[in-house]
Amino acid sequence: MPMPMPTKPVAPVIRLAIADDHDLFRDGIVAILGHDPLVDVVAEASDGHDALRVAIAHRPDVLLLDVEMPGPGAATTVRRIRRQAPETRIVVLTMHRDAMLTESLRQAGAAAYLTKTMPSADLLRAVHAVAARTDQTAVGVDVGLVSPREYEVLRLIALARSNAEIASELSITEGTVKRHTSNLYAKLGATSRIDAVRRALLLGVLGHDA
Structure with a gap:
């Protein structure tokens, strides 16, 4: 009797939410991520308050958060989400890198910072890398990804x-x-x-x- 072939383990699907106040940009991200069978966009938000609501209601693995949205401000939104949905890893999306802002968001608990000008393939890789972390501490060295x-x-x-x-x-x-x-x-x-x-x-x- 032939031995059954071992099955390759299937990677878990990443549950992802997107918070951005520009409908066209959100639609574009959904279209990009829709090509990856291991990413499932479970919710969308258009301001900071809505981002918190989505994080609490849907508990996504990763939340893409625009840094410039109506609401309480990115750092405040990140802190609130980290308190009320600590399992959600927050990836901040920015148009331009700013050292002071980046450090403020790092201290608040953001897991990564990506520019909106990045290639779509790099966005997908970043989402997978952040979702794979076992610790999302973002103060100082990012110990969740490297020792x-x-x-x-x-x-x-x-x-x-x-x-x-x-x-x-x-x-x-x-x-x-x-x-x-x-x-x-x-x-x-x-x-x-x-x-x-x-x-x-x-x-x-x-x-x-x-």
């Missing part, structure tokens, strides 16, 4: 340090540096050092001043 040691290796990679230089600075072996680098590639979905740094910046894991 503190991986962050140090990533920071030195961003400074164009070689494996030997990283090993010397962190007092570890080059083999350990390579292992941390491989882990970073896997977590970030990267294929090279430059790609890893780009994706880390995109997800807010690594600051632009690193």
Whole structure:
């Protein structure tokens, strides 16, 4: 009797909500994400108050939140959602990066910061990366995606340090540096050092001043 073929585990569907006051932009995001069978858009909101209501009512895995919407303000909205729907990971969408605003939203509990000019493929990758985190603490190092040691290796990679230089600075072996680098590639979905740094910046894991 032939042995049954093992079945490949199916990744869980990401339940996602979108909060943006521009109908056309929301429709575009829904259309983009609709091509991914592992993403299900469960709700939409058009202001900060509605975003909180949607988060409480639908408990999405990820909420895409526009930084400039009518309502109490992005940082306040993020804090309220984190208090009342703590399982929801909040991804802030902005037109322009602002260091002070980014830090304010990080302190409030946002999991990532994405610009609206990013390619759609990067948006999909970011949604999957954020949803996969086991911890969404957003103060300081993003420990939900990379470990503190991986962050140090990533920071030195961003400074164009070689494996030997990283090993010397962190007092570890080059083999350990390579292992941390491989882990970073896997977590970030990267294929090279430059790609890893780009994706880390995109997800807010690594600051632009690193």
